[in-house]
Amino acid sequence: MNNGSKKIRVLMAKPGLDSHDRGMNVVSRALMKAGMEVIYLPVQQTVEGIVAAAVQEDVDVIGLSILSGAHMGLCQKLFNKLKSQGITDISVVVGGIIPQKDISKLREMGVSEVFLPGASEANIISSIRDHAKRDGR
Amino acid sequence: MGKTKNNIIKVKRKVADRAPEDVGLQYISTVGLGEKKLLYGPSDVDDDYSRNLGLPGEYPYTRGIYPTMHRGQLWSMRELFGFGSPEETNRRLKFILDSGATALSPCHDIPTHMGLDSDNPLSEGEVGRGGVPIDSLEDMEIVYEGIPIEKIRVDLLESNASSPVLLAMFIVLAQKRGINLEILRGSIQNNYLELYESMPKFAVYPPRAGLKIVTDTFVYCTKHMPFWTTININGHFSSEAGATIVHEMAFCLANAMTYVQSGIEAGLSVDDFAPRIGFYASARTNIFEEVAKYRASRRLWAKIMKERFGAKDQRSLTMKIHCQCSAYTYTAQQPKNNIIRGTLEALAGILGGAQSVAINSMDEALSLPTEEGARIALRTQQILAYESGITETIDPLGGSYYVEALTNQIENKVKDILNEIEKMGDGDIKNGVIKGIENGWFIKHVRNSAYDFSREIASGQRVIVGQNRFTVDEEIPIEIQEIDPSLEEAQKKKLARLRERRDNEKVEDTLNKVRATIRQGGNMIYPIIEAVTSYATLGEICSVMKEELGEYVPSAYL
Numbered sequence A: 001m002n003n004g005s006k007k008i009r010v011l012m013a014k015p016g017l018d019s020h021d022r023g024m025n026v027v028s029r030a031l032m033k034a035g036m037e038v039i040y041l042p043v044q045q046t047v048e049g050i051v052a053a054a055v056q057e058d059v060d061v062i063g064l065s066i067l068s069g070a071h072m073g074l075c076q077k078l079f080n081k082l083k084s085q086g087i088t089d090i091s092v093v094v095g096g097i098i099p100q101k102d103i104s105k106l107r108e109m110g111v112s113e114v115f116l117p118g119a120s121e122a123n124i125i126s127s128i129r130d131h132a133k134r135d136g137r
Numbered sequence B: 001m002g003k004t005k006n007n008i009i010k011v012k013r014k015v016a017d018r019a020p021e022d023v024g025l026q027y028i029s030t031v032g033l034g035e036k037k038l039l040y041g042p043s044d045v046d047d048d049y050s051r052n053l054g055l056p057g058e059y060p061y062t063r064g065i066y067p068t069m070h071r072g073q074l075w076s077m078r079e080l081f082g083f084g085s086p087e088e089t090n091r092r093l094k095f096i097l098d099s100g101a102t103a104l105s106p107c108h109d110i111p112t113h114m115g116l117d118s119d120n121p122l123s124e125g126e127v128g129r130g131g132v133p134i135d136s137l138e139d140m141e142i143v144y145e146g147i148p149i150e151k152i153r154v155d156l157l158e159s160n161a162s163s164p165v166l167l168a169m170f171i172v173l174a175q176k177r178g179i180n181l182e183i184l185r186g187s188i189q190n191n192y193l194e195l196y197e198s199m200p201k202f203a204v205y206p207p208r209a210g211l212k213i214v215t216d217t218f219v220y221c222t223k224h225m226p227f228w229t230t231i232n233i234n235g236h237f238s239s240e241a242g243a244t245i246v247h248e249m250a251f252c253l254a255n256a257m258t259y260v261q262s263g264i265e266a267g268l269s270v271d272d273f274a275p276r277i278g279f280y281a282s283a284r285t286n287i288f289e290e291v292a293k294y295r296a297s298r299r300l301w302a303k304i305m306k307e308r309f310g311a312k313d314q315r316s317l318t319m320k321i322h323c324q325c326s327a328y329t330y331t332a333q334q335p336k337n338n339i340i341r342g343t344l345e346a347l348a349g350i351l352g353g354a355q356s357v358a359i360n361s362m363d364e365a366l367s368l369p370t371e372e373g374a375r376i377a378l379r380t381q382q383i384l385a386y387e388s389g390i391t392e393t394i395d396p397l398g399g400s401y402y403v404e405a406l407t408n409q410i411e412n413k414v415k416d417i418l419n420e421i422e423k424m425g426d427g428d429i430k431n432g433v434i435k436g437i438e439n440g441w442f443i444k445h446v447r448n449s450a451y452d453f454s455r456e457i458a459s460g461q462r463v464i465v466g467q468n469r470f471t472v473d474e475e476i477p478i479e480i481q482e483i484d485p486s487l488e489e490a491q492k493k494k495l496a497r498l499r500e501r502r503d504n505e506k507v508e509d510t511l512n513k514v515r516a517t518i519r520q521g522g523n524m525i526y527p528i529i530e531a532v533t534s535y536a537t538l539g540e541i542c543s544v545m546k547e548e549l550g551e552y553v554p555s556a557y558l
Helices: A022-033 A047-056 A071-084 A100-109 A121-134 B002-016 B086-098 B110-114 B137-143 B163-176 B192-198 B207-224 B236-241 B245-265 B270-276 B287-308 B337-351 B371-386 B401-424 B429-438 B441-459 B485-501 B504-519 B525-533 B538-549
Strands: A009-013 A037-040 A061-066 A091-096 A113-115 B076-078 B103-106 B153-156 B186-188 B231-234 B277-283 B320-325 B356-358
Touching: A009 A022, A009 A047, A022 A037, A022 A061, A022 A091, A022 A121, A022 B441, A047 A061, A047 A071, A061 A071, A061 A121, A071 A091, A071 A100, A091 A121, A100 A113, A113 A121, A121 B441, B076 B103, B076 B371, B086 B103, B086 B137, B086 B371, B137 B163, B153 B163, B163 B186, B163 B207, B163 B525, B163 B538, B186 B231, B192 B207, B192 B236, B192 B245, B192 B429, B192 B441, B207 B231, B207 B245, B207 B270, B207 B429, B207 B525, B231 B236, B231 B245, B236 B245, B236 B277, B236 B441, B245 B270, B245 B277, B245 B287, B245 B401, B245 B429, B245 B441, B270 B277, B277 B287, B277 B337, B287 B320, B287 B337, B287 B401, B320 B337, B337 B356, B337 B371, B401 B429, B429 B441, B504 B525, B504 B538, B525 B538
Parallel strands: A009 A037, A009 A061, A061 A091, A091 A113, B076 B356, B103 B153, B153 B186, B231 B277, B277 B320, B320 B356
Antiparallel strands: none
């Protein structure tokens, strides 16, 4: 649990069977270096497992890495799960291979930010800070 | 000679007094090789030509494994592809053959890699994404319908749960067509150890089970398929996951030594199976480093096979390399620039003496290859082969002070790392590899260098054109190749029909045979062939294998 620590807590996870985790690993380390607490789930997670870990670890942000093209279905599943548990104070950001036309749909769904290939580290860090703050933490 | 040498040394002194920044250069260590010199000359290379270089086709094969190299035979030109359904993949295979490809490497979807059938709940939404689903022999028959597998080389890119099952399916496909297995020329990747080293969570069976599958394949193919490549020892996964080029090659060679040692322990004599070992190396955009990597690896492998394993057959000593161009180097920004990156990478592989090359489609960072992207990637190889003149003479960079110095340097670095691995195993390379997998030594190196690389990009120290410099305001044109959801449904229905149609008692019998054979420590390829023949599905066979071989739980390392 948070124990009064002011550190931003981020859960990093990769839903589905795809195991290309270089991007997620590098971003996780960059967030740690930026002073955040990173809870890292190894690849091949289910949406249920991700939500359970997010609740248990009391995170501010869930960062999903999705390269497989299955982002629409997976994110919808995640938000359904969050909603059904009444969770509204966790921001969700997604990094991966996401077509432009899906970005607005993901935002409508509730995704706070989408990072495309080549997104800068600084940009990812500051955006996660913003979204964690915006929720009053 | 003496005079030239002096002149060059003088030039070097002059420039060496200036810091690299003074001449506007900043050298970044990409490969753990340390600082490079501004100029290389005779004093940087060891002149013992016959010992270090020799002729192509002669020990230690630094200049190439065949006496005539690409003048005698061009490298095989491949494209990786595969998506949607077996039917659609069959159409694409024929299209690629019509375009002039000389070997086929279809990719399978992730459930297939993991040994899951399309109707497994874990496969939901993943069927046909990134590759073709193969649930049973029936799908294999559809994929290769009308394709003369006795004439064209087929490389089965399978290294995980399903590797022996896919091989068995291909064998049965050939048998049913009346093709003599002894003439088949293709390969199964079987690249187990590298999975544990660079993407451990993806690996299904534990490391020793992976080794057993490989040695069973060695034994089976030695007996029945003398021209089939039984393994492609890969450096590409670790390289793409972040390993430096010296780590890539050291891991690759440590694994190769482990496989050879295991084959010998399984009762084979080295020259019976080592000729059918292939390698699968990466190529990134730094041409000279890559060329030197290929040359150094070839030399080192020849020495290892001769000195350590006592191999005598020339084919055991020669490292046959497929060059898989990097996808990591590709950018989503200004994606047409990736055509140039692919060209540089393939150029490096060819100048390095590769036997086979695959360039990624320019849209690799954005989506699965489009037909246009795949065609340009193949045309790039054809332009290199027929227009550039690089095939006119063998090893054209041989003798370059720089390339020879770099070749020596890489060889020495790789040797040091091999020693380190061997030390971890108390003097035994196989134990060292397994220990390094179990304690996270490999993955730590891979992830550390991936992180260093990304830091260099973030700081701007490493320039990626179009990504952190020379950018334009653009919308990244990502297009996901839409996989028609009805394909997944159709695949599931086809599977349901198969389960009804086949002789389920026979399936049960053959699965029990697979189980019994694994328990007794026998060669599992034979009963898997029987199970495949009875149309047992991939998922059914792999479930038995998982139950008997165990499932791998890697140590966590970030």
